[in-house]
Amino acid sequence: MGIADLLGGVAGAGEFGVWLGRLDGVAVFEHQAERTHYSASTMKLPVAIALMRKVAAGELALDQPVIVRNDFASAADGRFGVNQDEDEAPATWTKLGTPVELGWLATEMITLSSNLATDLVLECVGVDAANAVLTEYGSGRSAIRRGIDDRVAQAAGISNEMSPADLAAVLVAVGNDKTAGGEYVRDLLAGNQWNGEIPAGVPAGTRVEHKNGWDTRIRHDGGIVYPPDAEPFVLTVCTTSELPDAEAQRLIASIATGAWNHRNNLEAIR
Incomplete structure (x- = not known):
C-alpha cells in the first residue's frame, strides 16, 4: 500500500502531515506538510x-x-x-x-x-x-x-x-552539518530509545537519526534514515487525531516502510 493510500485510509480521523525527501532538502512527497501541530x-x-x-x-x-x-x-x-x-x-x-x-x-x-x-x-x-x-x-x-x-x-x-516541513528542514540542516556539534546531535538522535514509529518501519539495524513526540491525540516522528544500499532520506510525519496511539504509531511505521521500499528510486513515490 502506497503512502497516499495509507493517508487516504485515515481521512477524516484527524490531521496528518508528511514530508519525504533526501538530504538536498527537496521534497519528493508532501501531504499537508506546512500545517503545524x-x-x-x-x-x-x-x-x-x-x-x-x-x-x-x-x-x-x-x-x-x-x-x-x-x-x-x-x-x-x-x-x-x-x-x-x-x-x-x-x-x-x-x-x-x-x-x-x-x-x-x-x-x-x-x-x-x-x-x-x-x-x-x-x-x-x-x-x-x-x-x-x-x-x-x-x-x-x-x-x-x-x-x-x-x-x-x-x-x-x-x-x-511544529510542521512536518519545518521539522524536515531542521533534520536536513543537521544531516548536512559536518561540524563536531552536528555529529554530536546526530549521534544523540541515533541513540533514541523510543523506536515505535519510523525505526519500526525499516529493517532492524538500520541507522535512524530521529526525534519523536507524543501527547494526548499527538504522535509525531521525524528522522534521517540511512539505507546501506541507497542515499539517506528524510521522513517526517505529524499526526493529531482520534486514532488510538498504537494505531498512530503503526501508521507512521507503515509510511516509513513505504519510503524504504522506494529508497532506490524515491522520486517514484510522486
Missing part, C-alpha cells in the same frame, strides 16, 4: 542544536554542572514544574538536588525524551536561541515559545508548534 517532544531537536551552537561559541560547556531541580519560570507568569507522572524518563528525577553535567542532560533529553532534562537544558540555552533554530531553517510557522509542562503558558495560549 502541537510539537510535543519534537521541539527537543532545535533545543539540542541551539545547545551545541552555544557550546561552539564558548558560552556553554557540555561538562559544566547543572543542579537538577523542578522549578522553572513560566513563559506567561509565575513558575511551574514538570509533571513527573507524565515523564517517561526516570533517571533525571533520581538526581534532584544534585549537580549533573549539561551533556548528560542533553542525552536524557534526546535519547529518553526526558521532560525534566529538557526544561533544564532549555533554561541554559534560552527559549529565544532554540526558537532561532526554527526561524533560520523553517517557514516561520513553527515555534518554540515555552518549556515542557508550562501549564500557565499553555492556558494563556502560548504553545510550541
Whole structure:
C-alpha cells in the first residue's frame, strides 16, 4: 500500500502531515506538510542544536554542572514544574538536588525524551536561541515559545508548534552539518530509545537519526534514515487525531516502510 493510500485510509480521523525527501532538502512527497501541530517532544531537536551552537561559541560547556531541580519560570507568569507522572524518563528525577553535567542532560533529553532534562537544558540555552533554530531553517510557522509542562503558558495560549516541513528542514540542516556539534546531535538522535514509529518501519539495524513526540491525540516522528544500499532520506510525519496511539504509531511505521521500499528510486513515490 502506497503512502497516499495509507493517508487516504485515515481521512477524516484527524490531521496528518508528511514530508519525504533526501538530504538536498527537496521534497519528493508532501501531504499537508506546512500545517503545524502541537510539537510535543519534537521541539527537543532545535533545543539540542541551539545547545551545541552555544557550546561552539564558548558560552556553554557540555561538562559544566547543572543542579537538577523542578522549578522553572513560566513563559506567561509565575513558575511551574514538570509533571513527573507524565515523564517517561526516570533517571533525571533520581538526581534532584544534585549537580549533573549539561551533556548528560542533553542525552536524557534526546535519547529518553526526558521532560525534566529538557526544561533544564532549555533554561541554559534560552527559549529565544532554540526558537532561532526554527526561524533560520523553517517557514516561520513553527515555534518554540515555552518549556515542557508550562501549564500557565499553555492556558494563556502560548504553545510550541511544529510542521512536518519545518521539522524536515531542521533534520536536513543537521544531516548536512559536518561540524563536531552536528555529529554530536546526530549521534544523540541515533541513540533514541523510543523506536515505535519510523525505526519500526525499516529493517532492524538500520541507522535512524530521529526525534519523536507524543501527547494526548499527538504522535509525531521525524528522522534521517540511512539505507546501506541507497542515499539517506528524510521522513517526517505529524499526526493529531482520534486514532488510538498504537494505531498512530503503526501508521507512521507503515509510511516509513513505504519510503524504504522506494529508497532506490524515491522520486517514484510522486
